[in-house]
């Protein structure tokens with residue numbers, strides 16, 4: 001008689017594919033409600049911190065990245081970028097080196113933001129979502145998880161930008 005230990009175990013039913021519920025749970029709705037209520041305060045506090053960094057940046061003239069001389073001839077212009085909590089405006093000084101024709105905007109370098117773009121943690125989240133889901137679904141997930149209203153095109157643009165930065169870094173390393 002055959003050894004029962006060698007017998008094949010009965011086949012388990014195939015796993016059920018997970019899907020997004022159309023209706024979020026009551027708790028998720030509560031979480032979202034609190035997050036939406038807190039948005040203005042978070043944005044205001046973030047703006048204060050950005051303004052503080054801007055003030056520090058305005059006080060120092062940067063050095064030219066090419067000839068290392070102090071750069072001059074600053075002009076100031078308004079910029080803004082989109083973050084997870086809303087749009088943040090700032091006044092940015094642009095310096096020039098007359099010799100090398102180089103330009104620098106120290107505040108943008110300090111903060112790591114690009115004017116007119118989606119920046120900060122929101123850009124990272126969108127790039128991550130776009131890496132695991134089609135752009136349309138990534139935009140929907142961003143709305144569900146982060147409370148931001150963006151279309152698939154906006155997600156695509158961020159994914160291109162962040163993806164391009166990663167590719168350039170990889171090329172530079174090799």
Ligand SMILES: [Zn+2]
Nearest residue numbers: 064067097100
């Ligand atoms: Zn220079």
